[in-house]
Amino acid sequence: MKNFKTKINRQVLAGVTFIILLLSGCFYQALQESSPAECAITIIQPINAIASNRPFYVVGNLEGTVPENATLNVNIIDENGEIVREVSTSKKNNPDSVITDSLHNLDETDTNCEKLFASCMPDLIADESGSICNADIKAAYSDNFFAALIANGVVEHDGKTLYRGGIELLDADGNEYEALPEGKYKIKVELKSKDTLLAKDESTLMIGGILRKVITRFSPTKHYEKVDEYIQREKINVASDLFPGYWDPSQVNPAVTATGEIESFWHSVNLAEYSSDDTEYRIILYNLEETAASWKIECGELLYQQITDQPDRVKYFCYDIGEPSISDDDSDISVNGNIVPVNQESRLSLLRCDTVPAETEENYYNTEDPDILELDTDFSDGVTIESGDTIALYGVTSLVPNKKDELDFDTVKNQYTIHNRITTLRYRISGEGINETFEKETGLDRLFEDNDQKHKSLVEFRNVITTKPDWKGKTLTLTVTGIDANGNPADAEDSIELHIQ
Numbered sequence: 390m391k392n393f394k395t396k397i398n399r400q401v402l403a404g405v406t407f408i409i410l411l412l413s414g415c416f417y418q419a420l421q422e423s424s425p426a427e428c429a430i431t432i433i434q435p436i437n438a439i440a441s442n443r444p445f446y447v448v449g450n451l452e453g454t455v456p457e458n459a460t461l462n463v464n465i466i467d468e469n470g471e472i473v474r475e476v477s478t479s480k481k482n483n484p485d486s487v488i489t490d491s492l493h494n495l496d497e498t499d500t501n502c503e504k505l506f507a508s509c510m511p512d513l514i515a516d517e518s519g520s521i522c523n524a525d526i527k528a529a530y531s532d533n534f535f536a537a538l539i540a541n542g543v544v545e546h547d548g549k550t551l552y553r554g555g556i557e558l559l560d561a562d563g564n565e566y567e568a569l570p571e572g573k574y575k576i577k578v579e580l581k582s583k584d585t586l587l588a589k590d591e592s593t594l595m596i597g598g599i600l601r602k603v604i605t606r607f608s609p610t611k612h613y614e615k616v617d618e619y620i621q622r623e624k625i626n627v628a629s630d631l632f633p634g635y636w637d638p639s640q641v642n643p644a645v646t647a648t649g650e651i652e653s654f655w656h657s658v659n660l661a662e663y664s665s666d667d668t669e670y671r672i673i674l675y676n677l678e679e680t681a682a683s684w685k686i687e688c689g690e691l692l693y694q695q696i697t698d699q700p701d702r703v704k705y706f707c708y709d710i711g712e713p714s715i716s717d718d719d720s721d722i723s724v725n726g727n728i729v730p731v732n733q734e735s736r737l738s739l740l741r742c743d744t745v746p747a748e749t750e751e752n753y754y755n756t757e758d759p760d761i762l763e764l765d766t767d768f769s770d771g772v773t774i775e776s777g778d779t780i781a782l783y784g785v786t787s788l789v790p791n792k793k794d795e796l797d798f799d800t801v802k803n804q805y806t807i808h809n810r811i812t813t814l815r816y817r818i819s820g821e822g823i824n825e826t827f828e829k830e831t832g833l834d835r836l837f838e839d840n841d842q843k844h845k846s847l848v849e850f851r852n853v854i855t856t857k858p859d860w861k862g863k864t865l866t867l868t869v870t871g872i873d874a875n876g877n878p879a880d881a882e883d884s885i886e887l888h889i890q
Contacts, residue, residue: 428453430535430580430588433641434630438595442542442568443661444558444633446511447576448641449590451533456582457481461530463537465594466575473569476528476537478514483529486513487521491554495648508647509536510636512556512654524558524566534645535578538633541596542568544657544664551657551803556634571597599665603627604687605673609756609837611713612675619728625671632658656686656803663690673728674707674785674848676835682804684847688788689805693796697788705731705787710766711741711849712754717761724764731785736811737871737881741765741783742772743851749781751829751853753843755836771886776861782869783851786811786831786881789873810847811871811879816854818887821863831871860889 432449439445447463459481465474486506492513494502506513509529516523527538540558543565544551560566574594580587603625607613620627631640634655638645659682663670670691677684688697696702708726716723731738744763765772774780789810797806811831818825833849836842864886871881 428455428580428588430578430590432576432578432590432592435576435594437626437628437630438597438599439628439630440599440662440665441571441597443544443658444541445539445658446536446631446633447539447578448509448534448536448631448638449578450642451530451535451580451588453588455481455530455532455580456587458582459530459587460581461528461535461537462577462579462581463528463539464577464579465539465569466577467569468573473574474539474541474566476525476539478526478528478530480529482507482531483509483511483514485515485526486510486529487515487519489513489521489555489651491556491651491653493650493652495650499647502649505636505647505649507531508636508638508645509534510638510647510649511536511538512634512636512651521555522557522559522563524560527558530580531645534638534642535580536638537578540566542566544661546660546798546800546803551660552653552801553657554634554651554653556651556654569596597665599626599668601625601669601671602662603671603673604663604683604691606676606678606681606683608676611756615708615713615726615728616673628659628662634658653801653803656682659686660690660803663687664694669702669704671704671706672788674705674731674787676844676846677848678844679847684807685804689796689798689807692788692791692807693793693798693805695790698790700733703788704733705785707731707738707740707785709740710764711783711785711851712756715759715761715764717759719760720762720764722759722761722764724766731787732883735881735883736787736789736879737784737814737869737883739768739782739784739869739883739885742768742885743781743783744774745779745781745853747779747855749779749853752832752851753834753836754783754851757836757838768885771864771888773888773890774856775890776856776858779853779855781851781853782867783833784849784869784883786848786850786871786879788848789879809874811881812874813872813876814850814852815870815872816852817868817870818860818865819868820865823860823863823865828872856887856889860887862889864888 429452460479462477483506511527524540576592579589632655634651637648709729710726714725742765743761791809795808814829829852831850833846834843868884871879873879
Protein backbone atom coordinates (compact mmCIF):
# COMPACT_ATOMS: atom_id res chain seq x y z
CA MET A 390 0.00 0.00 0.00
CA LYS A 391 2.82 2.36 0.83
CA ASN A 392 4.47 1.78 -2.56
CA PHE A 393 1.13 2.37 -4.32
CA LYS A 394 0.63 5.74 -2.52
CA THR A 395 4.16 6.76 -3.37
CA LYS A 396 3.52 5.98 -7.01
CA ILE A 397 0.30 8.04 -6.98
CA ASN A 398 2.06 10.98 -5.32
CA ARG A 399 4.81 10.92 -7.93
CA GLN A 400 2.25 10.91 -10.76
CA VAL A 401 0.36 13.81 -9.22
CA LEU A 402 3.58 15.73 -8.69
CA ALA A 403 4.62 15.13 -12.28
CA GLY A 404 1.22 16.26 -13.54
CA VAL A 405 1.27 19.40 -11.46
CA THR A 406 4.78 20.15 -12.64
CA PHE A 407 3.68 19.76 -16.29
CA ILE A 408 0.68 22.06 -15.77
CA ILE A 409 2.87 24.68 -14.12
CA LEU A 410 5.38 24.55 -16.98
CA LEU A 411 2.58 24.71 -19.55
CA LEU A 412 0.99 27.70 -17.86
CA SER A 413 4.39 29.39 -17.52
CA GLY A 414 5.03 28.92 -21.24
CA CYS A 415 1.62 30.30 -22.16
CA PHE A 416 2.08 33.23 -19.82
CA TYR A 417 5.54 33.95 -21.29
CA GLN A 418 4.17 33.76 -24.83
CA ALA A 419 1.24 36.04 -23.93
CA LEU A 420 3.65 38.43 -22.24
CA GLN A 421 5.80 38.49 -25.38
CA GLU A 422 2.79 39.17 -27.57
CA SER A 423 1.41 41.91 -25.33
CA SER A 424 4.67 43.68 -24.54
CA PRO A 425 5.62 46.42 -27.01
CA ALA A 426 8.76 45.71 -29.00
CA GLU A 427 11.65 48.13 -28.73
CA CYS A 428 11.83 49.84 -32.11
CA ALA A 429 12.01 53.30 -33.63
CA ILE A 430 10.90 54.79 -36.94
CA THR A 431 12.37 57.81 -38.76
CA ILE A 432 10.96 59.52 -41.85
CA ILE A 433 13.82 60.44 -44.22
CA GLN A 434 11.98 61.58 -47.38
CA PRO A 435 10.38 63.67 -48.71
CA ILE A 436 12.57 66.52 -47.53
CA ASN A 437 11.94 68.87 -50.48
CA ALA A 438 8.76 70.54 -51.60
CA ILE A 439 7.18 68.60 -54.45
CA ALA A 440 5.23 69.73 -57.48
CA SER A 441 1.47 69.37 -57.37
CA ASN A 442 -0.36 66.69 -59.31
CA ARG A 443 2.17 63.90 -59.00
CA PRO A 444 2.60 60.86 -56.69
CA PHE A 445 5.43 60.67 -54.19
CA TYR A 446 7.23 58.29 -51.86
CA VAL A 447 7.38 58.42 -48.08
CA VAL A 448 10.47 56.45 -47.03
CA GLY A 449 12.52 56.02 -43.89
CA ASN A 450 14.39 53.78 -41.49
CA LEU A 451 13.35 51.33 -38.80
CA GLU A 452 15.47 50.27 -35.83
CA GLY A 453 15.10 47.57 -33.22
CA THR A 454 12.80 44.56 -33.18
CA VAL A 455 10.02 44.67 -35.76
CA PRO A 456 7.39 41.95 -35.17
CA GLU A 457 6.17 39.80 -38.05
CA ASN A 458 2.56 40.83 -37.47
CA ALA A 459 3.12 44.59 -37.25
CA THR A 460 0.94 47.05 -39.17
CA LEU A 461 2.48 50.06 -40.90
CA ASN A 462 0.20 53.07 -41.38
CA VAL A 463 1.23 56.11 -43.44
CA ASN A 464 -1.15 59.07 -43.31
CA ILE A 465 -1.12 62.43 -45.06
CA ILE A 466 -2.99 65.01 -42.98
CA ASP A 467 -4.09 68.47 -44.14
CA GLU A 468 -3.96 71.67 -42.11
CA ASN A 469 -7.48 71.04 -40.82
CA GLY A 470 -6.35 67.75 -39.27
CA GLU A 471 -8.19 65.63 -41.84
CA ILE A 472 -6.57 62.46 -43.15
CA VAL A 473 -6.50 62.93 -46.93
CA ARG A 474 -4.42 59.85 -47.80
CA GLU A 475 -4.00 56.61 -45.88
CA VAL A 476 -1.79 53.70 -46.93
CA SER A 477 -1.17 50.62 -44.80
CA THR A 478 0.16 47.06 -44.77
CA SER A 479 0.35 44.23 -42.24
CA LYS A 480 2.78 42.11 -44.22
CA LYS A 481 6.50 42.26 -43.52
CA ASN A 482 9.14 42.11 -46.27
CA ASN A 483 6.77 42.99 -49.11
CA PRO A 484 5.58 39.48 -50.15
CA ASP A 485 2.81 40.58 -52.55
CA SER A 486 4.67 42.44 -55.31
CA VAL A 487 4.52 41.15 -58.88
CA ILE A 488 6.83 41.39 -61.88
CA THR A 489 5.50 43.35 -64.85
CA ASP A 490 6.85 43.93 -68.35
CA SER A 491 7.53 47.58 -67.51
CA LEU A 492 9.83 46.74 -64.58
CA HIS A 493 13.55 46.88 -65.23
CA ASN A 494 15.60 45.33 -62.45
CA LEU A 495 19.03 46.94 -62.58
CA ASP A 496 20.55 44.02 -60.64
CA GLU A 497 20.95 41.27 -63.24
CA THR A 498 21.69 38.66 -60.56
CA ASP A 499 18.30 39.25 -58.89
CA THR A 500 16.43 37.29 -61.55
CA ASN A 501 13.16 36.84 -59.63
CA CYS A 502 13.26 40.36 -58.14
CA GLU A 503 13.23 38.89 -54.64
CA LYS A 504 15.94 41.25 -53.45
CA LEU A 505 14.26 44.22 -55.14
CA PHE A 506 10.87 43.61 -53.56
CA ALA A 507 12.38 42.76 -50.16
CA SER A 508 13.99 46.22 -50.25
CA CYS A 509 10.42 47.57 -49.86
CA MET A 510 9.77 48.93 -53.38
CA PRO A 511 6.04 49.64 -53.05
CA ASP A 512 5.06 50.35 -56.66
CA LEU A 513 4.09 46.82 -57.73
CA ILE A 514 2.30 45.56 -54.61
CA ALA A 515 -0.77 43.59 -55.70
CA ASP A 516 -4.04 42.89 -53.93
CA GLU A 517 -5.64 39.44 -53.54
CA SER A 518 -6.92 39.53 -57.13
CA GLY A 519 -3.42 40.20 -58.46
CA SER A 520 -4.20 43.81 -59.43
CA ILE A 521 -1.48 46.43 -58.88
CA CYS A 522 -3.96 49.33 -59.08
CA ASN A 523 -4.99 49.58 -55.42
CA ALA A 524 -3.24 52.68 -54.09
CA ASP A 525 -4.31 52.05 -50.49
CA ILE A 526 -1.95 49.07 -50.03
CA LYS A 527 1.22 50.56 -51.54
CA ALA A 528 3.33 50.26 -48.38
CA ALA A 529 6.07 47.91 -47.25
CA TYR A 530 8.42 47.42 -44.30
CA SER A 531 11.32 45.22 -43.25
CA ASP A 532 13.51 45.10 -40.15
CA ASN A 533 15.37 48.29 -41.10
CA PHE A 534 13.37 50.16 -43.74
CA PHE A 535 9.89 51.23 -44.81
CA ALA A 536 8.32 52.85 -47.86
CA ALA A 537 4.93 53.98 -49.11
CA LEU A 538 3.72 55.28 -52.47
CA ILE A 539 1.17 58.08 -52.12
CA ALA A 540 -1.31 58.74 -54.94
CA ASN A 541 -1.70 62.38 -55.94
CA GLY A 542 -3.48 63.05 -59.24
CA VAL A 543 -2.20 62.17 -62.70
CA VAL A 544 0.41 63.79 -64.94
CA GLU A 545 -0.72 65.02 -68.34
CA HIS A 546 1.03 66.08 -71.54
CA ASP A 547 -0.87 67.89 -74.29
CA GLY A 548 -4.06 67.23 -72.36
CA LYS A 549 -3.55 63.47 -72.27
CA THR A 550 -2.70 61.33 -69.25
CA LEU A 551 0.83 60.03 -69.56
CA TYR A 552 1.52 56.30 -69.80
CA ARG A 553 2.95 55.03 -66.50
CA GLY A 554 3.97 51.47 -67.25
CA GLY A 555 0.69 50.04 -65.99
CA ILE A 556 0.82 51.84 -62.64
CA GLU A 557 -2.73 53.03 -61.96
CA LEU A 558 -3.22 54.43 -58.46
CA LEU A 559 -6.93 53.97 -57.71
CA ASP A 560 -9.11 54.37 -54.65
CA ALA A 561 -11.50 51.78 -53.23
CA ASP A 562 -14.11 52.67 -55.88
CA GLY A 563 -11.65 52.24 -58.75
CA ASN A 564 -11.18 55.96 -59.42
CA GLU A 565 -7.98 57.96 -59.78
CA TYR A 566 -7.16 60.02 -56.71
CA GLU A 567 -7.53 63.73 -57.37
CA ALA A 568 -4.50 65.94 -56.83
CA LEU A 569 -4.09 67.33 -53.34
CA PRO A 570 -4.38 71.13 -53.21
CA GLU A 571 -1.13 73.03 -52.92
CA GLY A 572 -0.21 73.74 -49.34
CA LYS A 573 1.32 72.36 -46.16
CA TYR A 574 0.63 68.84 -44.91
CA LYS A 575 1.72 66.56 -42.09
CA ILE A 576 3.09 63.08 -42.72
CA LYS A 577 2.35 60.66 -39.88
CA VAL A 578 3.83 57.15 -39.85
CA GLU A 579 2.91 54.59 -37.19
CA LEU A 580 4.00 51.02 -36.56
CA LYS A 581 1.59 48.95 -34.47
CA SER A 582 1.30 45.40 -33.18
CA LYS A 583 -2.38 44.69 -32.69
CA ASP A 584 -3.52 47.67 -30.60
CA THR A 585 -0.07 48.51 -29.27
CA LEU A 586 1.83 51.45 -30.75
CA LEU A 587 5.43 50.38 -31.33
CA ALA A 588 6.85 53.51 -32.94
CA LYS A 589 5.80 56.66 -34.77
CA ASP A 590 7.26 59.69 -36.48
CA GLU A 591 5.93 62.84 -38.10
CA SER A 592 7.28 65.28 -40.66
CA THR A 593 6.12 68.16 -42.83
CA LEU A 594 5.24 68.00 -46.53
CA MET A 595 4.94 71.01 -48.83
CA ILE A 596 3.10 70.62 -52.13
CA GLY A 597 3.60 73.41 -54.67
CA GLY A 598 4.76 76.92 -53.89
CA ILE A 599 8.22 76.26 -55.36
CA LEU A 600 9.76 79.61 -56.27
CA ARG A 601 13.11 78.47 -57.66
CA LYS A 602 14.40 75.10 -58.73
CA VAL A 603 17.77 73.85 -59.98
CA ILE A 604 18.22 71.64 -63.03
CA THR A 605 21.50 69.78 -62.77
CA ARG A 606 23.20 66.42 -62.88
CA PHE A 607 23.75 64.67 -59.55
CA SER A 608 27.09 63.29 -60.69
CA PRO A 609 30.02 63.24 -60.31
CA THR A 610 30.38 63.55 -56.54
CA LYS A 611 32.58 66.68 -56.61
CA HIS A 612 29.99 68.44 -58.73
CA TYR A 613 27.02 67.51 -56.57
CA GLU A 614 28.84 68.58 -53.41
CA LYS A 615 29.22 72.04 -54.97
CA VAL A 616 25.57 72.01 -56.04
CA ASP A 617 24.48 71.09 -52.54
CA GLU A 618 26.45 74.01 -51.09
CA TYR A 619 24.88 76.30 -53.69
CA ILE A 620 21.26 75.28 -53.09
CA GLN A 621 21.70 75.49 -49.31
CA ARG A 622 23.21 78.96 -49.59
CA GLU A 623 20.63 80.22 -52.09
CA LYS A 624 17.70 78.31 -50.50
CA ILE A 625 16.70 76.78 -53.83
CA ASN A 626 14.67 73.62 -54.34
CA VAL A 627 16.17 70.61 -56.11
CA ALA A 628 14.28 67.43 -56.97
CA SER A 629 16.66 65.09 -55.15
CA ASP A 630 14.12 62.86 -53.39
CA LEU A 631 13.42 59.44 -54.88
CA PHE A 632 10.95 59.59 -57.77
CA PRO A 633 8.19 56.96 -57.74
CA GLY A 634 9.20 54.37 -60.31
CA TYR A 635 12.94 54.86 -59.79
CA TRP A 636 13.89 52.74 -56.81
CA ASP A 637 17.32 53.19 -55.25
CA PRO A 638 16.87 53.01 -51.46
CA SER A 639 20.63 53.13 -50.87
CA GLN A 640 20.28 56.92 -51.25
CA VAL A 641 18.31 56.82 -47.99
CA ASN A 642 19.79 53.80 -46.23
CA PRO A 643 23.14 52.52 -47.58
CA ALA A 644 22.39 49.07 -46.13
CA VAL A 645 19.40 48.61 -48.45
CA THR A 646 20.98 47.83 -51.81
CA ALA A 647 18.62 47.13 -54.69
CA THR A 648 17.79 49.19 -57.77
CA GLY A 649 14.95 48.97 -60.24
CA GLU A 650 12.94 51.26 -62.44
CA ILE A 651 9.63 51.60 -64.20
CA GLU A 652 10.95 54.10 -66.72
CA SER A 653 7.72 55.59 -68.06
CA PHE A 654 6.38 56.01 -64.51
CA TRP A 655 9.32 57.91 -63.03
CA HIS A 656 9.75 59.95 -66.21
CA SER A 657 6.13 61.11 -65.90
CA VAL A 658 6.76 62.15 -62.29
CA ASN A 659 9.92 63.97 -63.34
CA LEU A 660 8.04 65.88 -66.03
CA ALA A 661 5.52 67.08 -63.47
CA GLU A 662 8.31 68.71 -61.47
CA TYR A 663 9.08 71.03 -64.41
CA SER A 664 5.56 71.94 -65.55
CA SER A 665 4.88 74.82 -63.17
CA ASP A 666 3.64 78.12 -64.59
CA ASP A 667 5.54 80.37 -62.19
CA THR A 668 8.68 78.58 -60.95
CA GLU A 669 12.07 80.05 -61.85
CA TYR A 670 14.40 77.34 -63.17
CA ARG A 671 18.18 77.55 -62.88
CA ILE A 672 20.08 75.31 -65.29
CA ILE A 673 23.66 74.47 -64.38
CA LEU A 674 25.60 73.95 -67.61
CA TYR A 675 27.81 71.06 -66.58
CA ASN A 676 27.96 67.42 -67.70
CA LEU A 677 24.60 67.58 -69.52
CA GLU A 678 24.66 64.34 -71.49
CA GLU A 679 22.12 63.34 -74.12
CA THR A 680 21.02 60.35 -72.00
CA ALA A 681 20.66 62.35 -68.77
CA ALA A 682 17.18 63.03 -67.37
CA SER A 683 18.20 66.64 -66.84
CA TRP A 684 18.57 66.92 -70.63
CA LYS A 685 15.99 64.61 -72.21
CA ILE A 686 13.22 65.34 -69.67
CA GLU A 687 13.81 68.57 -67.77
CA CYS A 688 15.46 70.74 -70.43
CA GLY A 689 13.17 69.15 -73.01
CA GLU A 690 10.07 70.16 -71.02
CA LEU A 691 11.27 73.77 -70.67
CA LEU A 692 11.94 73.91 -74.41
CA TYR A 693 8.47 72.49 -75.05
CA GLN A 694 6.98 75.25 -72.89
CA GLN A 695 8.93 77.80 -74.98
CA ILE A 696 10.33 79.57 -71.89
CA THR A 697 14.08 79.00 -72.23
CA ASP A 698 14.60 82.56 -73.49
CA GLN A 699 12.54 84.18 -70.73
CA PRO A 700 15.02 85.46 -68.11
CA ASP A 701 12.36 85.63 -65.41
CA ARG A 702 11.65 81.90 -65.89
CA VAL A 703 14.98 80.32 -66.92
CA LYS A 704 18.47 81.37 -65.88
CA TYR A 705 21.77 79.71 -66.81
CA PHE A 706 24.69 79.01 -64.50
CA CYS A 707 28.12 77.43 -64.82
CA TYR A 708 31.44 77.07 -63.00
CA ASP A 709 33.57 80.20 -63.26
CA ILE A 710 36.56 77.97 -64.09
CA GLY A 711 34.57 75.32 -65.96
CA GLU A 712 35.02 72.69 -63.23
CA PRO A 713 34.22 72.20 -59.54
CA SER A 714 37.98 72.25 -59.02
CA ILE A 715 41.17 71.91 -61.06
CA SER A 716 44.36 70.37 -59.73
CA ASP A 717 47.54 69.61 -61.64
CA ASP A 718 50.49 68.72 -59.44
CA ASP A 719 52.99 68.87 -62.29
CA SER A 720 52.15 72.52 -62.95
CA ASP A 721 51.44 73.41 -59.32
CA ILE A 722 47.87 74.40 -60.27
CA SER A 723 45.10 74.15 -57.68
CA VAL A 724 41.94 76.24 -57.99
CA ASN A 725 38.35 75.85 -56.79
CA GLY A 726 35.35 76.65 -58.93
CA ASN A 727 32.19 78.51 -58.00
CA ILE A 728 28.72 78.28 -59.52
CA VAL A 729 28.00 81.66 -61.14
CA PRO A 730 25.49 83.07 -63.65
CA VAL A 731 26.55 83.12 -67.27
CA ASN A 732 26.18 86.14 -69.53
CA GLN A 733 22.40 86.23 -70.09
CA GLU A 734 22.84 88.44 -73.19
CA SER A 735 24.53 85.69 -75.18
CA ARG A 736 24.05 81.93 -75.54
CA LEU A 737 27.83 81.43 -75.46
CA SER A 738 30.40 82.27 -72.79
CA LEU A 739 34.18 81.78 -72.82
CA LEU A 740 35.45 80.93 -69.34
CA ARG A 741 38.96 79.50 -69.35
CA CYS A 742 42.05 79.39 -71.52
CA ASP A 743 44.60 76.62 -70.81
CA THR A 744 48.09 76.46 -72.22
CA VAL A 745 48.51 72.78 -73.03
CA PRO A 746 50.87 70.32 -74.77
CA ALA A 747 50.67 70.34 -78.57
CA GLU A 748 49.22 66.80 -78.68
CA THR A 749 46.19 67.70 -76.50
CA GLU A 750 43.00 66.06 -77.72
CA GLU A 751 40.16 68.18 -79.05
CA ASN A 752 37.06 68.40 -76.81
CA TYR A 753 38.51 66.13 -74.15
CA TYR A 754 39.26 66.70 -70.46
CA ASN A 755 40.55 64.30 -67.81
CA THR A 756 39.51 65.61 -64.41
CA GLU A 757 42.20 63.61 -62.62
CA ASP A 758 45.02 64.32 -65.07
CA PRO A 759 44.20 67.63 -66.81
CA ASP A 760 47.73 68.13 -68.18
CA ILE A 761 47.55 71.93 -68.04
CA LEU A 762 50.77 73.96 -68.28
CA GLU A 763 49.19 77.34 -67.46
CA LEU A 764 45.65 78.48 -66.73
CA ASP A 765 43.87 81.81 -67.22
CA THR A 766 40.29 82.55 -66.18
CA ASP A 767 40.49 86.35 -66.00
CA PHE A 768 40.02 87.72 -69.51
CA SER A 769 39.76 91.38 -68.49
CA ASP A 770 43.35 91.96 -69.61
CA GLY A 771 43.33 89.34 -72.36
CA VAL A 772 45.38 86.15 -72.53
CA THR A 773 49.15 86.28 -72.92
CA ILE A 774 50.81 83.29 -74.64
CA GLU A 775 54.08 82.52 -76.34
CA SER A 776 54.26 82.19 -80.12
CA GLY A 777 53.94 78.54 -81.07
CA ASP A 778 52.06 77.62 -77.89
CA THR A 779 48.89 75.52 -77.96
CA ILE A 780 45.82 76.63 -76.04
CA ALA A 781 42.58 74.87 -75.10
CA LEU A 782 39.67 77.30 -74.94
CA TYR A 783 36.80 76.24 -72.65
CA GLY A 784 33.24 77.58 -72.79
CA VAL A 785 29.54 76.84 -72.37
CA THR A 786 26.44 77.26 -74.50
CA SER A 787 22.86 77.69 -73.28
CA LEU A 788 19.68 76.26 -74.80
CA VAL A 789 18.48 77.24 -78.26
CA PRO A 790 14.69 77.51 -78.58
CA ASN A 791 13.29 74.56 -80.52
CA LYS A 792 10.23 74.70 -82.71
CA LYS A 793 7.60 72.12 -81.86
CA ASP A 794 8.67 69.97 -84.83
CA GLU A 795 12.28 70.03 -83.52
CA LEU A 796 11.19 68.29 -80.32
CA ASP A 797 10.14 64.64 -80.47
CA PHE A 798 8.18 63.39 -77.46
CA ASP A 799 8.23 59.64 -76.83
CA THR A 800 4.80 58.79 -75.40
CA VAL A 801 6.03 55.45 -74.04
CA LYS A 802 9.23 56.58 -72.34
CA ASN A 803 7.92 60.10 -71.58
CA GLN A 804 11.07 61.85 -72.73
CA TYR A 805 12.17 64.27 -75.43
CA THR A 806 14.64 64.14 -78.27
CA ILE A 807 16.03 67.65 -78.69
CA HIS A 808 17.07 68.22 -82.28
CA ASN A 809 18.33 71.78 -82.18
CA ARG A 810 21.19 73.12 -80.10
CA ILE A 811 24.48 74.92 -80.71
CA THR A 812 26.61 72.32 -82.47
CA THR A 813 29.23 74.35 -84.38
CA LEU A 814 31.59 77.11 -83.29
CA ARG A 815 32.83 79.57 -85.90
CA TYR A 816 36.17 81.09 -84.90
CA ARG A 817 37.59 84.34 -86.23
CA ILE A 818 41.06 85.61 -85.33
CA SER A 819 41.65 89.16 -86.45
CA GLY A 820 43.80 92.23 -86.00
CA GLU A 821 47.14 93.66 -87.17
CA GLY A 822 46.81 92.19 -90.65
CA ILE A 823 45.54 88.80 -89.49
CA ASN A 824 42.07 87.59 -90.53
CA GLU A 825 41.51 83.87 -90.20
CA THR A 826 38.35 81.82 -89.75
CA PHE A 827 37.77 78.16 -88.95
CA GLU A 828 35.11 75.96 -87.37
CA LYS A 829 35.08 73.53 -84.48
CA GLU A 830 32.42 71.49 -82.67
CA THR A 831 30.76 71.59 -79.27
CA GLY A 832 30.49 68.51 -77.07
CA LEU A 833 33.08 68.00 -74.33
CA ASP A 834 34.14 64.46 -73.40
CA ARG A 835 35.13 64.17 -69.74
CA LEU A 836 36.83 61.35 -67.92
CA PHE A 837 35.93 61.31 -64.22
CA GLU A 838 37.90 59.80 -61.37
CA ASP A 839 35.41 57.05 -60.59
CA ASN A 840 34.70 55.90 -64.12
CA ASP A 841 36.75 55.00 -67.17
CA GLN A 842 33.91 55.90 -69.53
CA LYS A 843 33.82 59.25 -71.30
CA HIS A 844 30.85 61.51 -70.61
CA LYS A 845 29.92 63.90 -73.42
CA SER A 846 28.42 67.19 -72.27
CA LEU A 847 26.41 68.69 -75.12
CA VAL A 848 26.57 72.27 -73.81
CA GLU A 849 30.32 72.59 -73.25
CA PHE A 850 33.45 72.68 -75.39
CA ARG A 851 37.22 72.70 -75.09
CA ASN A 852 38.70 73.61 -78.44
CA VAL A 853 42.43 73.27 -79.13
CA ILE A 854 44.23 75.99 -81.11
CA THR A 855 47.95 76.29 -81.94
CA THR A 856 49.29 79.79 -82.52
CA LYS A 857 50.96 80.46 -85.85
CA PRO A 858 54.38 82.08 -86.52
CA ASP A 859 52.88 85.17 -88.19
CA TRP A 860 50.87 85.90 -85.04
CA LYS A 861 54.03 86.58 -83.05
CA GLY A 862 54.26 89.98 -81.38
CA LYS A 863 50.65 90.88 -82.15
CA THR A 864 47.51 91.51 -80.17
CA LEU A 865 44.65 89.67 -81.83
CA THR A 866 40.94 89.38 -81.18
CA LEU A 867 39.55 85.86 -80.99
CA THR A 868 35.78 85.78 -81.58
CA VAL A 869 33.64 82.66 -81.25
CA THR A 870 30.14 82.48 -82.73
CA GLY A 871 27.72 79.66 -81.96
CA ILE A 872 25.86 78.07 -84.88
CA ASP A 873 22.80 75.89 -84.33
CA ALA A 874 22.04 72.49 -85.87
CA ASN A 875 20.20 74.19 -88.74
CA GLY A 876 23.29 76.20 -89.67
CA ASN A 877 21.98 79.50 -88.29
CA PRO A 878 23.77 81.91 -85.95
CA ALA A 879 22.24 81.40 -82.51
CA ASP A 880 22.69 84.83 -80.84
CA ALA A 881 25.76 83.26 -79.24
CA GLU A 882 29.05 85.14 -79.35
CA ASP A 883 31.97 85.96 -77.09
CA SER A 884 35.54 87.21 -77.64
CA ILE A 885 38.90 87.61 -75.91
CA GLU A 886 42.18 89.31 -76.75
CA LEU A 887 45.28 87.23 -77.40
CA HIS A 888 48.66 88.79 -76.69
CA ILE A 889 51.16 86.72 -78.66
CA GLN A 890 54.73 87.13 -77.46
